[in-house]
Amino acid sequence: MGLNQLVLATRNRDKVKEIRHIMMNGHWEFLSLLDFPEMAEVAEDGKTLLDNALKKARAAYRWTKTASIADDTGLEVDQLNGDPGVRSSRFAGENVSYRDNNEKLLRLLQDVPREKRTARFRCIVVFADGRKEKWVEGICEGIVLSEYCGVGGFGYDPLFYVPEKGKTFAEMSREEKNAISHRGKAFRLMGEWLKNVLD
Ligand code: IMP
Numbered sequence: 230m231g232l233n234q235l236v237l238a239t240r241n242r243d244k245v246k247e248i249r250h251i252m253m254n255g256h257w258e259f260l261s262l263l264d265f266p267e268m269a270e271v272a273e274d275g276k277t278l279l280d281n282a283l284k285k286a287r288a289a290y291r292w293t294k295t296a297s298i299a300d301d302t303g304l305e306v307d308q309l310n311g312d313p314g315v316r317s318s319r320f321a322g323e324n325v326s327y328r329d330n331n332e333k334l335l336r337l338l339q340d341v342p343r344e345k346r347t348a349r350f351r352c353i354v355v356f357a358d359g360r361k362e363k364w365v366e367g368i369c370e371g372i373v374l375s376e377y378c379g380v381g382g383f384g385y386d387p388l389f390y391v392p393e394k395g396k397t398f399a400e401m402s403r404e405e406k407n408a409i410s411h412r413g414k415a416f417r418l419m420g421e422w423l424k425n426v427l428d
Pocket residue numbers: 300301302303304317318319327330350382383384385386398410412
């Protein structure tokens with residue numbers, strides 16, 4: 230029996246590697262948009278994470294004619310009324326570095342005490358194959374530190390402290406992070422759903 234093909238609607242090699250690792254179980258042959266270089270970029274201009282993930286999954290399916298999954302993630306800081314949220318990658322402006330975003334976050338939370346620095350990563354994953362659509366969500370709760378801690382990971386990882394582990398995402402191994410992260414939870418849920426639907 231041939232494997233089911235699944236397109237990961239991203240061109241980010243690190244993401245492709247991470248998602249393959251999380252969902253790996255011999256059920257799928259994973260492709261990504263790196264295999265479809267002619268497909269145009271999809272603007273992530275939705276008002277919510279779900280809007281963006283839906284838009285990316287539908288666009289990937291339309292272009293590739295293959296079942297597709299897409300994700301969108303945001304960091305929601307309670308003291309900032311849920312910001313940066315859907316704007317997490319461009320919090321400090323267009324084409325900014327992770328460092329610029331982190332510095333803005335530190336600045337905005339400058340005088341906020343630890344107990345009020347609560348935040349969460351939310352990851353939405355969408356499946357679309359022209360007939361069915363399904364979305365799932367993964368959440369990881371934490372605290373935004375007032376200084377950087379750890380050198381691993383990417384994005385807001387050095388500031389995002391997970392109390393249940395006693396360390397930041399940037400201090401965790403890839404396996405440790407995947408086991409508890411928003412993305413790990415969401416993709417495992419999607420993996421379970423897909424297994425039942427596609428078998
Ligand atoms: P994306 O939707 O996965 O591209 O994530 C949007 C933005 O959220 C990224 O540019 C990062 O700044 C941030 N982000 C997403 N996931 C993580 C994570 O696991 N750790 C730290 N930052 C993240």
